[in-house]
Amino acid sequence: MKLANKTAIITGGASGIGRAIAETFAQNGANVVIADINRDRLEEVVAAITASGGSAASIVTDVTSSSDNEAMFNLALEKFGSYDILVCNAGIMDHFAPVGTLSDEMWQKLLAINTTGPMMQMRTAVNYFAAHGGGNIIxxxxxxxxxxxRSGAAYTASKHAVVGLALNTAFAYAKKGIRVNVIAPGGVATNIAESMQQLDPEGSQLFNIGAPLMPRLGEPTELAAVALFLASDEASFVNGAVIPVDGGWNTY
Known part of the structure; x- marks a missing residue:
């Protein structure tokens, strides 16, 4: 039980990589607070975890809302008394638009969900962790x-930004016992494509050139295994790392 007596908060935890992380953490002894925008999927995941003997709570969360993020952390405190791990996983894809055809709406939406949401969550978490002896952000x-x-301008910018945010936070809070690491998936068999509609023709053709170089699609459980390592004491000296989990796709 690598995470016994730990509590983890996982955003985007009702499907895909987030669900796999929630289930893996619960199997390894953690209490899990699962936050997601999709109520039906949340209920399904919590039911599956509790049926397997795990401990889970859920909350419908819009990660762009400061009040929703606050409620998520409050649920962890109310239900389990504390929290030790934050997994900033919620995210969406863009429509492969390059900057010349990128709309203001798409840009703002991607930055809000993929970058500003994690910033607000990390801001709350580091202050709590600093006051309680440390913690772990993935x-x-x-x-x-x-x-x-590998994607359009908005998604690419949002993910570069969140990587920079994570590395800056890892450096700034290392001496306070807070570790921050990034998992960088390649193509993974999830439902993230649900957020992609009306693909930009030029960008879709351009950015899919590298798709045939992908060795295969990854499985969410393969990403969850890396998250489990980073969340555990086995990774006690791993901080500020960006770990590609893509079968080597990033090397092509």
Missing amino acids: VTGSVAGLGAG
């Missing part, structure tokens, strides 16, 4: 945050 980034040719 950010789901992307290989699009390490390069330039």
Whole structure:
């Protein structure tokens, strides 16, 4: 039980990578608070975890809302008395638009969900962790945050920004016992494509050039295994790391 007596908050935890992380953490002894915008999926995940003997609570959360984020942290305190781990996982894709056809609406939406949401969550968490002896933050980034040719301008910028935010936070709070690390997935078999509609024709053709180089799609459980390591004491000296989990796709 690598996470016994720990409590983890996981955003975007009702499906895909977030769900796999929530289930893996619960299997390893953690209490999990699962936050997501989708109520039905939240209820399904909590039911699955509790049926397997795990401990879970859920809350419908819009990660762009400061009041929703506050309620998420308050639930962890009310339900479990404290929290030790924050997983900033919620995110959406863009429509592959390059900057020339990128709309203000798409830009603002991607930055709000993929970057500003994690900033607000990390701000709350580091202040709590600093007052309670330390803690652990894991950010789901992307290989699009390490390069330039895997998605549209908005998604690429949002993921570069959240990687920079995480690394800055890792440096700033290391001496307060707070670790911050980034998992950078490549293509993973999740439902994130649900957020992609009316793809930009030019950008879709351009940014999909590298798709055939992907060795295969990853499984959410493979990402969850890396998150489990980072959340555990086995990673006690791992801070400020960005770990690609993509079968080597980022090397092409």
